[in-house]
Amino acid sequence: MSDSFDRMWAELAPIGRNRTTGGYRRYSWEEADAEMRSWFVNSATARGMETATDRNGNIWAWWGTPGPGAVVTGSHLDSVPDGGAYDGPLGIVSAFAAVDELQRCGLSSGTPLAVVAFVEEEGARFGVPCLGTRLLTGAITPDRAAGLTDADGITWARAMENAGLDSTRIGAEPELLTNIAAFVELHIEQGRGLLDAPVGVASAVWPHGRWRMDFSGRADHAGTTRITDRSDPMVPFARCVLAARDAAESTGAVATVGKARVWPNGTNAIPSRVRAWLDARAPDEATLRELTDAVDSAAQRSSTEEGVFHASYLESYTPVVEFASGLRDRVARLVGGAETPVPVLPTGAGHDAGVLAASVPTAMLFVRNPTGVSHAPAESADPADCHAGVAALTEVLADLLTD
Ligand code: HGY
Ligand code: MN
Ligand code: MN
Numbered sequence: 245m246s247d248s249f250d251r252m253w254a255e256l257a258p259i260g261r262n263r264t265t266g267g268y269r270r271y272s273w274e275e276a277d278a279e280m281r282s283w284f285v286n287s288a289t290a291r292g293m294e295t296a297t298d299r300n301g302n303i304w305a306w307w308g309t310p311g312p313g314a315v316v317t318g319s320h321l322d323s324v325p326d327g328g329a330y331d332g333p334l335g336i337v338s339a340f341a342a343v344d345e346l347q348r349c350g351l352s353s354g355t356p357l358a359v360v361a362f363v364e365e366e367g368a369r370f371g372v373p374c375l376g377t378r379l380l381t382g383a384i385t386p387d388r389a390a391g392l393t394d395a396d397g398i399t400w401a402r403a404m405e406n407a408g409l410d411s412t413r414i415g416a417e418p419e420l421l422t423n424i425a426a427f428v429e430l431h432i433e434q435g436r437g438l439l440d441a442p443v444g445v446a447s448a449v450w451p452h453g454r455w456r457m458d459f460s461g462r463a464d465h466a467g468t469t470r471i472t473d474r475s476d477p478m479v480p481f482a483r484c485v486l487a488a489r490d491a492a493e494s495t496g497a498v499a500t501v502g503k504a505r506v507w508p509n510g511t512n513a514i515p516s517r518v519r520a521w522l523d524a525r526a527p528d529e530a531t532l533r534e535l536t537d538a539v540d541s542a543a544q545r546s547s548t549e550e551g552v553f554h555a556s557y558l559e560s561y562t563p564v565v566e567f568a569s570g571l572r573d574r575v576a577r578l579v580g581g582a583e584t585p586v587p588v589l590p591t592g593a594g595h596d597a598g599v600l601a602a603s604v605p606t607a608m609l610f611v612r613n614p615t616g617v618s619h620a621p622a623e624s625a626d627p628a629d630c631h632a633g634v635a636a637l638t639e640v641l642a643d644l645l646t647d
C-alpha cells in the first residue's frame with residue numbers, strides 16, 4: 245500500500261510546482277490542472293476503473309457500475325496560490341492507494357465505489373470555494389457560476405470551454421447524489437488540532453464566508469494633496485483590516501484579508517479604488533456575525549470620515565456543518581479501535597465534504613500535520629502518517645462496501 249502511495253505521490257510532485265518557492269499553482273482549467281486531471285484518469289485506468297467527467301467538470305473514477313448504494317471517496321486537485329502539496333491531493337492519492345489495497349484483498353466491486361476529484365475547491369481562480377460541489381448539490385446557480393470571472397476577466401464558462409468541456413449544462417445532479425450511500429473525504433489537518441495521533445475524524449466545519457469589500461475615493465497627487473483634502477480609500481481599508489484582527493481576538497473567531505487590489509497602484513498617486521476580500525470564520529454563526537458586523541461598522545465609519553464610498557458583498561458562505569453522528573462514530577470506531585479512541589475534532593477549514601454533507605451521509609478523516617502550517621509551501625506530513633491515513637481509509641471503505 246505504501247509503495248503505491250509513494251509512487252503516485254512522486255508522480256504528482258512536479259506538477260504546477262514553483263521551483264523557487266516550492267509552492268504550487270494548480271488553478272482550475274489551467275495547464276497544471278490539465279496535467280493533474282490526466283494523472284487522475286491514468287491512475288484510475290491503471291486500476292481498471294471507468295472515468296467520467298460530470299456536467300460540472302468533477303471527475304469520477306468508478307470501480308463497479310455506478311448505481312444506488314455507491315460509496316464515494318475523494319477530494320480536490322486544485323490549490324491556493326503558492327499552496328502546499330497535501331491540501332487536496334492527499335485525499336485523492338490516498339483513495340487510489342486504498343483501492344489498491346481493497347483489490348489486493350480480493351474485495352469484489354459488488355457495491356460501486358468511486359474516487360472523485362471536485363473542481364475549484366479553493367476558489368483561488370474564480371473566487372467561490374467548493375464550486376464543483378456547490379454546483380453538484382445546487383448550492384449555487386448555474387448562471388452565477390458560469391459568470392464568475394478570474395483576475396483577467398475570463399469566465400468560468402469560457403475557461404471550461406477552453407479546456408474542452410461543454411459549459412452549457414452545468415448544474416445540480418440530484419440523480420447522482422441519490423446514488424451515494426456515503427462520502428468519505430481524507431484530508432490533511434490544516435491546524436494544530438491533531439498532534440498526538442496520525443489520524444483523526446472530523447466532528448464539524450466552522451461556519452465561514454468570503455466578503456468582497458470595495459472602497460472608492462479620489463485619485464490625486466501624493467505630494468501636493470493636503471491630508472485634509474484627501475479621500476484616500478486605503479485609509480478605511482487599513483482600519484478595516486485592523487478592526488477584523490481586533491474583533492477576531494476578542495471573539496475567538498479568525499479573520500484574514502489575504503487578497504487586495506489597488507487602482508491605479510502607483511507609488512506617488514493616492515489610490516482611486518481599493519478592492520479586498522475578507523475571509524472570516526468562527527466556531528458558531530453568532531460569533532461570526534458579531535465579527536463581520538464589527539468589521540462592517542469600522543469600514544463604514546472610517547469611509548465616512550475619509551469621504552470614501554464603501555460597499556461590501558457576500559461572495560460565498562458555508563453555514564456550520566456537523567457531520568452525521570452515526571457515520572462519524574462508525575468511522576471513529578473503525579479507525580480508533582477499542583483501546584485508543586481516535587481524536588474527533590472540528591476544523592476551521594472548508595471542504596467539499598462540508599458542502600456535500602447537506603445532501604449525502606458524509607465523514608472526514610484527517611491526517612496529522614506536524615507543524616499545522618497549510619495554504620503555504622511549508623505544508624508537510626510524515627510519510628508514516630500518510631500511510632496510516634491510507635490504512636484508515638481502506639478500513640472505512642471496506643466496512644462501508646460490505647453494507
Ligand atoms: O479555505 C479553506 O478553508 C479550504 O482549504 N478550501
Ligand atoms: Mn485549502
Ligand atoms: Mn482542501
Ligand code: MN
Nearest residue numbers: 365594595596
Ligand atoms: Mn476541502
